[in-house]
Amino acid sequence: xxxxxVQRVLGVLLMVFSITMLPPGLIGVAAADGVAMAFFLxxxxxxxxxxxxxxxxRRSRRELRTRDGFFVVAMFWVVLGMAGAVPLVLQxxxxxxxxxxxxxSISGLTTTGATTIVGIDDLPLSIQYYRQQLQxxxxxxxxxxAVAILPMLGIGGMxxxxxELPGPVKDAKLTPRIAETAKALWYIYLGLxxxxxxxxxxxxxxxxxxxxxxxxxxxxxxxxTHDASMGYYDSxxxxxxxxxxxxxxxLNYSLHFMAWRRMSTEPWRTDPELVTFLTVLxxxxxLMLGGLLIYQAAHSLPLDETWxxxxxxxxxxxxxxxYTTASYYVWPAFLPVLLxxxxxxxxxxxxxxxxxxxxxxxxxxxxxxxxxxRLIHPQAQIPVKVGDxxxxxxxxxxxxxxxxxYVLLFVLLMLLMLAMGLDQITAFSAVxxxxxNLGPALGDVAANFASVGAGPKLVMCVxxxxxxxxxxxxxxxxxxxxxxR
Amino acid sequence: MKIIILxxxxxxxxxxxxxxxxDNDITVVDRNAQILQGLQDRLDLRTVxxxxxxxxxxxxxxxxxxxxxxxxxxxxxxxxVACQIASTxxxxxxxxxxxxxxxxxxxxxxxxxxALPIDVLISPEQLxxxxxxxxxxxxxxxxxxxxxxxxxxxxxxxxxxxxPLVGQELRTLREHVPGVQTRVAAIYRRGSxxxxxxxxxxxxxxxxxxxxxxKNIRAVMSELRRLDxxxxxxxxxxxxxxxxxxxxxxxxxxxxxxxxxDAGQCRMIADELKKxxxxxxxxADEDLLLEENIENTDVFCALTxxxxxxxxxxxxxxxxxxxxxxxxxxxxxYVDLIQSSDDIDVAISPQQxxxxxxxxxxxxxxxxxVHSLRRGAAExxxxxxxxxxxxxxxVGRRIDQIRLPRGTTIGAIVRGxxxxxxHHDTVIEPEDHVILFLVDKSRLADVEKLFSVGVTFL
Numbered sequence: 001x002x003x004x005x006v007q008r009v010l011g012v013l014l015m016v017f018s019i020t021m022l023p024p025g026l027i028g029v030a031a032a033d034g035v036a037m038a039f040f041l042x043x044x045x046x047x048x049x050x051x052x053x054x055x056x057x058r059r060s061r062r063e064l065r066t067r068d069g070f071f072v073v074a075m076f077w078v079v080l081g082m083a084g085a086v087p088l089v090l091q092x093x094x095x096x097x098x099x100x101x102x103x104x105s106i107s108g109l110t111t112t113g114a115t116t117i118v119g120i121d122d123l124p125l126s127i128q129y130y131r132q133q134l135q136x137x138x139x140x141x142x143x144x145x146a147v148a149i150l151p152m153l154g155i156g157g158m159x160x161x162x163x164e165l166p167g168p169v170k171d172a173k174l175t176p177r178i179a180e181t182a183k184a185l186w187y188i189y190l191g192l193x194x195x196x197x198x199x200x201x202x203x204x205x206x207x208x209x210x211x212x213x214x215x216x217x218x219x220x221x222x223x224x225t226h227d228a229s230m231g232y233y234d235s236x237x238x239x240x241x242x243x244x245x246x247x248x249x250x251l252n253y254s255l256h257f258m259a260w261r262r263m264s265t266e267p268w269r270t271d272p273e274l275v276t277f278l279t280v281l282x283x284x285x286x287l288m289l290g291g292l293l294i295y296q297a298a299h300s301l302p303l304d305e306t307w308x309x310x311x312x313x314x315x316x317x318x319x320x321x322x323y324t325t326a327s328y329y330v331w332p333a334f335l336p337v338l339l340x341x342x343x344x345x346x347x348x349x350x351x352x353x354x355x356x357x358x359x360x361x362x363x364x365x366x367x368x369x370x371x372x373x374r375l376i377h378p379q380a381q382i383p384v385k386v387g388d389x390x391x392x393x394x395x396x397x398x399x400x401x402x403x404x405x406y407v408l409l410f411v412l413l414m415l416l417m418l419a420m421g422l423d424q425i426t427a428f429s430a431v432x433x434x435x436x437n438l439g440p441a442l443g444d445v446a447a448n449f450a451s452v453g454a455g456p457k458l459v460m461c462v463x464x465x466x467x468x469x470x471x472x473x474x475x476x477x478x479x480x481x482x483x484x485r
Numbered sequence: 486m487k488i489i490i491l492x493x494x495x496x497x498x499x500x501x502x503x504x505x506x507x508d509n510d511i512t513v514v515d516r517n518a519q520i521l522q523g524l525q526d527r528l529d530l531r532t533v534x535x536x537x538x539x540x541x542x543x544x545x546x547x548x549x550x551x552x553x554x555x556x557x558x559x560x561x562x563x564x565x566v567a568c569q570i571a572s573t574x575x576x577x578x579x580x581x582x583x584x585x586x587x588x589x590x591x592x593x594x595x596x597x598x599x600a601l602p603i604d605v606l607i608s609p610e611q612l613x614x615x616x617x618x619x620x621x622x623x624x625x626x627x628x629x630x631x632x633x634x635x636x637x638x639x640x641x642x643x644x645x646x647x648x649p650l651v652g653q654e655l656r657t658l659r660e661h662v663p664g665v666q667t668r669v670a671a672i673y674r675r676g677s678x679x680x681x682x683x684x685x686x687x688x689x690x691x692x693x694x695x696x697x698x699x700k701n702i703r704a705v706m707s708e709l710r711r712l713d714x715x716x717x718x719x720x721x722x723x724x725x726x727x728x729x730x731x732x733x734x735x736x737x738x739x740x741x742x743x744x745x746x747d748a749g750q751c752r753m754i755a756d757e758l759k760k761x762x763x764x765x766x767x768x769a770d771e772d773l774l775l776e777e778n779i780e781n782t783d784v785f786c787a788l789t790x791x792x793x794x795x796x797x798x799x800x801x802x803x804x805x806x807x808x809x810x811x812x813x814x815x816x817x818x819y820v821d822l823i824q825s826s827d828d829i830d831v832a833i834s835p836q837q838x839x840x841x842x843x844x845x846x847x848x849x850x851x852x853x854x855v856h857s858l859r860r861g862a863a864e865x866x867x868x869x870x871x872x873x874x875x876x877x878x879x880v881g882r883r884i885d886q887i888r889l890p891r892g893t894t895i896g897a898i899v900r901g902x903x904x905x906x907x908h909h910d911t912v913i914e915p916e917d918h919v920i921l922f923l924v925d926k927s928r929l930a931d932v933e934k935l936f937s938v939g940v941t942f943l
Binding site: 066158173175176177178179180 | 487510511512525526529530531547
């Protein structure tokens with residue numbers, strides 16, 4: 001490893017991140033809510049810290065190697081998680097314990113959307129905005145942003161990009177140069193955010209809410225400026241706008257790029273992962289609708305709003321956004337658990353959503369099918385194909401490895417949660433929600449994480465970062481081989 | 486510029502590495518996923534797996550809006566077909582292909598615009614052959630590069646004790662060789678570049694690059710080191726493509742022996758060559774070398790495909806008394822290693838010999854020749870000055886008025902048939918060929934800009 005290359009990049013990234021403290025600070029000044037100083041102070045602190053790291057090694061010309069890339073990304077997310085908590089700790093308008101601030105910051109950056117706050121509506125405006133912005137930055141990844149705007153990350157950029165972007169196959173560049181690829185992704189991301197904000201605004205949100213919610217919709221994050229989340233508006237139109245943009249954002253951004261470049265819908269129509277994802281959404285929605293109708297009929301509740309609740313909840317969970325409009329957790333157990341499992345599957349690779357990713361589940365499924373076919377035809381050569389293309393065996397191995405690590409980590413974290421005194425449903429759903437970067441869970445933490453202690457919150461922080469970086473990027477740091485020269 | 490490179494072999498890889506560092510959008514196509522993975526990890530470029538002659542693969546590589554296609558796969562036929570397809574289907578403006586077989590090259594009408602539309606043909610074997618030939622013509626030189634069709638040469642030479650100029654200031658050069666026009670373009674001392682000034686003192690061990698007219702090169706070299714006697718006896722190890730071509734071009738002027746391991750190949754080259762003595766045997770066989778008077782050989786050239794074999798047989802030949810030893814070395818890392826050792830005098834890097842002719846077509850502005858030096862870190866270019874004093878930043882100006890980027894020197898100017906050495910008061914005229922030496926290639930864009938003509942000229 002090259003300490004000076006790592007230090008240089010980390011310093012620059014921190015300086016880039018420090019700039020993101022200015023917009024909430026300005027909002028704080030405009031709203032005169034007394035929190036602005038905290039943001040400006042954090043800006044100064046992070047800028048100084050970044051400069052302190054960067055200055056001594058600014059002339060270093062070493063390039064990042066693959067393993068440096070892992071280290072930078074993992075370190076950066078940990079450092080970023082802490083840095084994001086700084087303004088929340090520094091301000092004194094609302095009481096914010098340290099652990100809660102850390103939880104909020106990491107939940108934001110990883111686009112999880114779980115919160116410890118009760119009474120979001122009463123928070124100072126700048127903090128409300130800050131939470132939304134954190135998710136927006138975390139959605140496409142602040143490192144991808146840095147790769148796009150800093151030419152110095154040229155070659156090493158690929159290592160960083162690879163370590164941050166989700167999905168099993170990460171080498172498919174959209175353009176020859178990595179900076180251009182990263183730029184294209186951010187343009188699409190920005191474009192979708194603007195479109196979504198306009199949609200929300202036209203549908204009746206205030207400008208502030210429209211922008212805030214567009215941030216977290218496109219990031220598939222799920223933070224809201226209201227305790228009641230999307231349920232606050234009680235508007236089928238807003239929910240359907242959210243549904244559309246959540247789905248778009250949970251699709252592979254490479255497809256959006258190609259469709260835009262070629263001006264045709266062909267990339268979307270022919271992508272097997274996308275088709276599978278939409279099929280899963282449709283099937284689960286039908287199940288959900290049926291289940292809800294039976295439940296409501298049995299309890300003689302009104303039926304007229306069922307359809308949009310069903311669609312909205314399924315999409316919100318499947319894209320790992322985690323907005324809620326209804327008290328889904330009081331529905332019969334089959335439905336919320338179904339929702340959680342859909343979230344574990346997650347969205348498409350190379351999107352802003354979390355979870356295992358549809359392509360991986362599809363590969364696991366195909367691979368299972370192949371094993372069965374092999375039992376029947378022991379001599380047959382059966383390639384695993386997605387669409388019409390055979391998939392490299394290395395990728396399938398990696399997917400299995402990822403799945404095994406995911407399950408193992410899930411079990412470990414859940415046992416840890418249970419050991420800390422949570423009940424089974426809470427522990428299970430919290431870990432599932434954290435690893436999938438979903439947000440809402442069941443049991444004691446159905447609405448928020450305010451009621452659990454510091455221990456489970458820290459476990460959640462680990463789960464969320466692990467989920468966002470797809471485990472291996474972080475896990476690789478804990479292997480002795482990584483540190484051996 | 487958007488460039489597609491077909492073939493990620495030695496040449497393809499080197500070209501890609503050279504071009505990505507210059508802000509080009511590069512896509513490399515190859516059929517070997519592992520090589521591509523390696524390139525992708527090392528360089529900022531895109532890779533596409535597949536057969537480069539297939540239209541679908543070319544389309545995936547972005548042939549639609551590519552500015553240039555460089556076909557350097559190991560198959561002549563694939564390279565030619567790829568250029569044809571790129572031209573027909575995608576209307577790619579520039580097409581460069583590597584074609585080795587003399588059978589094709591000897592019929593230029595094949596490559597006419599209405600036949601096989603290839604703009605530039607490169608044949609690494611031919612380039613390497615010429616390169617080695619120039620080195621043999623100038624014994625003692627590390628690198629010899631032609632400009633303006635050979636009227637001017639840039640020569641790299643190591644200064645030794647005993648050279649009259651060693652230990653002297655550069656300004657005394659004119660007194661040392663009166664009547665000879667020359668200019669020192671750059672000096673490399675222990676790996677780092679020095680921009681020569683009048684009071685720069687040449688030390689022993691310096692690598693000196695100077696520009697001079699062809700006939701004056703010997704005179705200048707004699708100032709920097711004791712001159713080697715002219716070459717008479719040459720021994721080549723390896724009778725492959727390069728060895729045979731070289732023997733053919735040298736055999737009329739020198740006594741050439743060629744050692745080839747394969748008996749069948751020996752017969753073939755013996756049939757083809759007229760005066761060369763073809764020996765069947767191993768170039769690393771000490772007895773064979775001694776029997777063939779290695780101690781009286783002036784130049785021993787190891788030219789097989791195998792780097793290690795070339796290095797070892799070269800070292801052996803040197804120990805047994807060959808005066809100058811050259812070895813063909815593909816691996817860039819070995820080139821540096823060998824360049825600093827005493828046993829092998831000159832490391833010949835085929836990529837370096839090839840890349841220049843490619844680069845000349847990629848440079849903006851009107852660039853006639855490009856030579857890549859010191860593993861691509863430095864570059865010597867021959868740029869043509871167009872326009873007039875109003876539209877160009879160089880024409881009509883004295884050299885000391887031109888705002889050259891740092892680390893850049895103007896070595897010489899070729900005006901028609903006349904060679905003018907650059908002095909601070911030389912005025913550049915339209916259509917002059919200006920020879921520049923860039924110590925730091927990252928300044929290249931500035932130099933290109935300098936030589937591009939303002940819009941008003943059109």
